[in-house]
Amino acid sequence: MVFAVLFPGQGAQFRGMGADVFGRYPGLTRFACDLLGYDLVALCRDDPDGVLAQTRHTQPALYTVNALHMFERAHHEQRQADYYLGHSLGEYNALLAAGVFDFETGLRLVKKRAELMAAAHGGGMTAVMDTPEPQLREIFAADGVAGVDVAGFNTDQQLVIAAPDNVLHAAHIALKERGVRFAPLRVSAPFHSRYMAPARDEFEEFLRGFTFAQPQVPVIANVTGRAHRPGEMVRTLSEQLVEPVRWTDSIRHLLAADPELECEEVGGQSLLRMVARIRKATPVANSEVRN
Structure with a gap:
């Protein structure tokens, strides 16, 4: 085993x-x-x-x-x-x-x-729940949110995204409008991006x-x-x-x-x-x- x-x-x-x-x-x-x-x-x-x-x-x-x-x-x-x-x-x-x-x-x-x-500095990371990467990218493309990287594939139900502050703010708005659950992480920069x-x-x-x-x-x-x-x-x-x-x-x-x-x-x-x-x-x- x-x-x-x-x-x-x-x-x-x-x-x-x-x-x-x-x-x-x-x-x-x-x-x-x-x-x-x-x-x-x-x-x-x-x-x-x-x-x-x-x-x-x-x-x-x-x-x-x-x-x-x-x-x-x-x-x-x-x-x-x-x-x-x-x-x-x-x-x-x-x-x-x-x-x-x-x-x-x-x-x-x-x-x-x-x-x-x-x-x-000048960026951050956010955990996104129950949204596969292709769907995530479709959401951001539809709202013209460019510059978001997937920084972590923790499980099938949780991805982590990273971006500069202004981009991450726009990403949060796009996710909130579609009822996607997310949680900003307490980090000072967009690591793994x-x-x-x-x-x-x-x-x-x-x-x-x-x-x-x-x-x-x-x-x-x-x-x-x-x-x-x-x-x-x-x-x-x-x-x-x-x-x-x-x-x-x-x-x-x-x-x-x-x-x-x-x-x-x-x-x-x-x-x-x-x-x-x-x-x-x-x-x-x-x-x-x-x-």
Whole structure:
């Protein structure tokens, strides 16, 4: 039976996270604080300045907490994964778990990624419910709303769109007039869209300064919904900033290998709920998975 371990991304943070693991890994925790230049434990425990939800802080904090939970999981010799995958930021924890880089390298990558994404502004993201992509594009075309990108395929019932503020405002009007349910996300920029191209270019150059090992366990890439391919780590991770998170394709890829796919989420339940919705909407198939 195929078993996958899932890592959540930005949006899964909460005040008090990490309280159960910081004390068990004091060395790694101190290192993270030193590299980041602030008290990560206090940030997660108290969020004294209300900045935990800011991209610059959210991503390194969540990467660290996810990593410590992963180390705790390994310490207790829990069931070994056949696949790792993470949602957006969570992909870095999946790559860490698969041995592609060590904790320090991952934290340096995430810190840079967070800084670049935080520097982007003038846009946002919105979750749209029960409206397939073709229908969504028809709605926007009918109302002359141009410049909306699909930034995430979370389930068949939920897409995420991204655009500059004025475009996103027009998109909201078009959706509201047709009774389509939507929920703006609390982010500062249109992540996973064409508008992140400048950040993508800078991040790609940064990534070229690192060496990546081959995954010891397959890691499903957000960009392709398939396992990372040899020699394409830099391109795939940089493209993740401008391409949609193909979570539905990723889970269906594993369901094709084993309809009885079992999953465990590190530190939460939101991804497991997505998996349950995707499974419910997926016809049973007996094809073999191909990387």
